[in-house]
Amino acid sequence: MPVAAPDATRPSVLHLDLDAFFAAVEQRDKPSLRGKPVVVGGTGWRGVVATASYEARAYGIGSAMPTMEARRRCHNAAFLAGRFAAYRTVSQQVMALAHELSPLVEQVSLDEAYVDLTPTHPGLDVAEVSRVAEEFRARVRAVTGLTVSVGAGPSKLVAKIASDLRKPDALVVVPPAEQHALLGPLPVRRLPGVGAVTGERLTRVGIRTVADLAAADEAELVRMVGRAHGTGLLAYARAVDPRPVVPERDAKSVSAEETFAVDLTDRRELAERARRMVDRVAVRLAAGGVSGRTVTVKLRRYDFTTLNRSRTLAQPTAAPREIAAAALALLEGIDVADGVRLLGVGVSGLTEYTQQDLLAELDEPAAGDADPAPGAEPEQTAGQQAEVGGVLPLGSAVPYGPPAPPRSAWSPGQDVAHDEHGPGWVQGSGVGRVTVRFEGPHTPAGRIHTFADDDPALHPAPPPRW
Known part of the structure; x- marks a missing residue:
């Protein structure tokens, strides 16, 4: 069509x-x-x-x-x-x-x-x-x-x-005759393409609402944010958006970038900013249900020249650790001594993620992260506060503690089934134990049992049917 x-x-x-x-x-x-x-x-x-x-x-x-x-x-x-x-x-x-x-x-x-x-x-x-x-x-x-x-x-x-x-x-239905009245009083940050940096620039010249932006001088706006960006924002502020609804839309890449108020030259600070961007990219990959093979670093120098460096991985990934490792290696190969005004990290070559639990990848530590201090005692999870095989009454004040160790076989929220107690989900695990709440979409709130984490009667299960 x-x-x-x-x-x-x-x-x-x-x-x-x-x-x-x-x-x-x-x-x-x-x-x-x-x-x-x-x-x-x-x-x-x-x-x-x-x-x-x-x-x-x-x-x-x-x-x-x-x-x-x-x-x-x-x-x-x-x-x-x-x-x-x-x-x-x-x-x-x-x-x-x-x-x-x-x-x-x-x-x-x-x-x-x-x-x-x-x-x-x-x-x-x-x-x-x-x-x-x-x-x-x-x-x-x-x-x-x-x-x-x-x-x-x-x-x-x-x-x-x-x-x-x-x-x-x-449900909010906006007739064409009312769209200007709807948009006008909104903060300019509500428009697509107005992030923190652009929003601050507009605020400095008195443009705080969409109505302010709609009344702005186009030539001045282009000088501030560039021709393509300026004309696009002005069109949005005036409720002009001819973009069609495109069926079978496929994203080509997922990225995050930041423009700095002051040019950065410290590699350690740039690396930390890159790690934060990787975290944001990983969340967006999770939301879209995709992973990618190519990691790209975008860098704009003090003189506005822009560099793009890419690395293609052997397999698609959505893991922050793998994306960060590639991005930091690319960043290491770029001279930043004269100053960096913009940094971005992106993932392209996207494909549908095939593993069942994509969001578990968001737990992986980014490159350069240290483990918790040796000898530090993690706080107890709900599963660590009950006797093995014990039952907690309904309504018990059981806190949701810090996570299980990264290599635990059980993750919080995971669907499970027990040979005796039936279907449920993991509420917490750690120190060789796993706590399960046995309930489902159409049951009352269920009771809690704690087991050894290698209990042969406990198995991973598919999501319950609604």
């Missing part, structure tokens, strides 16, 4: 965004976690948050935050390694429902997509779009047990901003 720009006279573009997706799946499948703070991602010493439930977000926890910082903010949260197979299954169910709305579905990540209703719903008005979107939201809830926020507007830009306005579990 030919792909054209959306009809700017109708709110025909939907943006679908599953609410706190990874954490919501965990709360759905684990009744004891419903209504409680849940953090999904790397659980090790250098872990990175992939998704936080809304209860955890109330503590200021967000995506790409170091897990140890998240633990400091909410030590009673459940920190889970994630179950990629479960997330993939739910994503496929939701995208199948989206394809029933229209053949024009552009999937952005596991939990996010655009839909252009034009081919299947001619003559759309606000009432019709609202009806279609509400029926879709109800079907998602019935099929998956999850909530999805939907924004609708005349463009991808407006639809995406609308879907985020009243999350979670909301």
Whole structure:
């Protein structure tokens, strides 16, 4: 089907965004976690948050935050390694429902997509779009047990901003005549392409809202941020976005970069900035369910000359340790003595990840990380606070402690089954023990049992069926 720009006279573009997706799946499948703070991602010493439930977000926890910082903010949260197979299954169910709305579905990540209703719903008005979107939201809830926020507007830009306005579990439809009123009062940082550096530059010249940007002089804006970036931002601020909804969208790369306020020459500081970017890239790879073979370092010198150095790995990876090792080796080969104003790290050559638990890779230490101090005693997990084979009563105040050692056979949140007790999930492990809570999506909150971690009656299991 030919792909054209959306009809700017109708709110025909939907943006679908599953609410706190990874954490919501965990709360759905684990009744004891419903209504409680849940953090999904790397659980090790250098872990990175992939998704936080809304209860955890109330503590200021967000995506790409170091897990140890998240633990400091909410030590009673459940920190889970994630179950990629479960997330993939739910994503496929939701995208199948989206394809029933229209053949024009552009999937952005596991939990996010655009839909252009034009081919299947001619003559759309606000009432019709609202009806279609509400029926879709109800079907998602019935099929998956999850909530999805939907924004609708005349463009991808407006639809995406609308879907985020009243999350979670909301529908916002923006008629074409109201899009300027919607965008105008918003902070300029809400526009795509306005990051911390660009936002600071705009603020310094008095451009704080989208309306301020829409009224800005184009020539001045181009001088500040460059022609392509400046003209693009001005178009967005004026609600001009002709980008079509492209079905079967495939990302070509995942990257992160930073422009420094002062040129950097210290290799150690540049290496640390690169490691942080690797963490962000790893989170995005996890969210997209992909890994990549080629690692690229982008560096812009003091004189604005730009260098790109790449290394292709033997196998695709999403592991922060492997990406960081390649990136740091590339960085080591570049002369930085005169100053670096921009640094970026990217992964390309993407392919669908094949291992069941992609998020476990976020626990791997980055190159150069030291282990905890010799002789340091880790805090106890829930599994270490109960007798082997013991049972804790429902409602017990059992904290979710620090992670199991990286080489543990059991990861927090993992689906398991016991020959006697049935299906459950790993709540904690360490010092030769593993604690399991036996419950499922349609059971009451379950009881806890602790076993030796090599108990022959305990087995890994597939995700439970909703």
